[in-house]
Amino acid sequence: MKTISSIVENYIKSKPFLQSALAQGIINLTSLSRNIKPEIEEQLGKDVRNGAIVMALKRLSSELEFRATHRILKVLKNIGEITVRSSLIDYTFLVSDTILNKQARLLQEINDNKDVFYTSSRGVNETNIVVSDSMNEVVENIFKDERLTQKIDKLSSISVKLPEENVIIPGIYYFIFQRLAWEGIILHEVISTTNEFTIIVGEDQIDVAFKVIKDLKAL
Incomplete structure (x- = not known):
């Protein structure tokens, strides 16, 4: 079953640069939600509130930030010669x-x-x-x-x-x-x-x- 969260996550994953910027917290989530709202509504087949998309983006950005901060960055800090x-x-x-x-x-x-x-x-x-x-x-x-x-x-x-x-x-x-x-x-x-x-x-x-x-x- 398609949900707002799953559709938002798939959308972000298909945009590598957007995914990274979201993980770093440098994107205005409200503005982003307005931009992607038509595509989310088309895939879901019904109207969606901006607030629901913002909440999905917040949850996703927290997960992405955790992955980058606690796994990838730990390795990169130990780059050698x-x-x-x-x-x-x-x-x-x-x-x-x-x-x-x-x-x-x-x-x-x-x-x-x-x-x-x-x-x-x-x-x-x-x-x-x-x-x-x-x-x-x-x-x-x-x-x-x-x-x-x-x-x-x-x-x-x-x-x-x-x-x-x-x-x-x-x-x-x-x-x-x-x-x-x-x-x-x-x-x-x-x-x-x-x-x-x-x-x-x-x-x-x-x-x-x-x-x-x-x-x-x-x-």
Whole structure:
């Protein structure tokens, strides 16, 4: 059975930015209730008082605030080392029968230079390699017979060490990436391991991105 509370909750959940703002208590609930009233009435099939919608929003905002404050923020306050690297290039190649052997050759080259940044990820159809721009000629030579679909330079990375409990708390990455989106940060790549993630952004956005992630510890 549909209720005002359930319809309001589903509506808010479908609006990620609105959900976060509601959890932080920065939205005028009366104004919001007026805006969403027509949709609530349409789904419920009858007239609804603004006061009833406001009460549903108040209950929901309290729940959202509890979840964010007592679970996600606890993890974010314990963010560990934040490492920034610059002068990177992002290559995207189509997956082939030979590309793994090419990556093995590249790793051998990189092992001789400990200062080189390297990370990669593989999807169903594509393989991404992000590496220091000092390795540009090496990469182009090794992968010259592979199909390159995209190459982006002038990139930087931010690697973040997360507490071990990040794997049992839902919403950690959503919370982080939402704040990066608010600042207009374009994520070229996201690479993660169990307790660490790395984002690749343009060099012109690295300062803002770093501040966003650093400020998470003070929330």
